[in-house]
Amino acid sequence: MKKIREIIVVEGKNDTNTLQSYFECDTIETGGDQIVSTTIDRIKEAQKVRGVIIFTDPDSPGEHIRRWINEQVPGCKNAFIPKDQAKTPKKVGVEHANGQALWIALSHCVTFEEDVHTLAWQDFIDLGLVGDQSYRNAVCAAFHIGPCNGKTCFKRLNAMHVTKAQIERIMKHE
DSSP states (O other), X not given: OEXXXXXXXXXXXXXXXXHHHHEEEEEEEOOSSSOOHHHHHHHHHHHHHTXXXXXXXXXXXXHHHHHHHHHHSTTOEXXXXXXXXXXXXXXXXXXXXXXXXXXXXXXTOEEOOSSOOSSOHHHHHHTTTTTOHHHHHHHXXXXXXXXXXXXXXXXXXXHTTOOHHHHHHHHHTO
């Protein structure tokens, strides 16, 4: 069983149970998107001691939680799992993914750093990432940042210091 050093922030107990069935890991559960200050304090302490991976569900509430934690606790790693690998016919969530999909998501964590501009908005437009959602989703998948709208994609790519040349290079090989 693979051991994960960082503490993984998940939404609930079922996510914890699923992760611990595949990996030796510790988690902090947010209990949904109304995160209490004591939970944020635990995440801050975990970040100082072992590091944190935010691994929320690939849905709107999960993105809300991820954004809020990243604002409150800078420097966290972020793991993203594609929605089609974490769902049942009626539900979406980390708890519904298999071990291989979870491992791939956890092994491609990204850390965002705000206020960095390695990619200009005009470059983003020139690359076709504003109007073409399928191409943007392919770029998001290639950089493991989760599918997102144009504005969020632009922010995440900049936060990872991605350049226009890197996008062009990686998308030639897709």
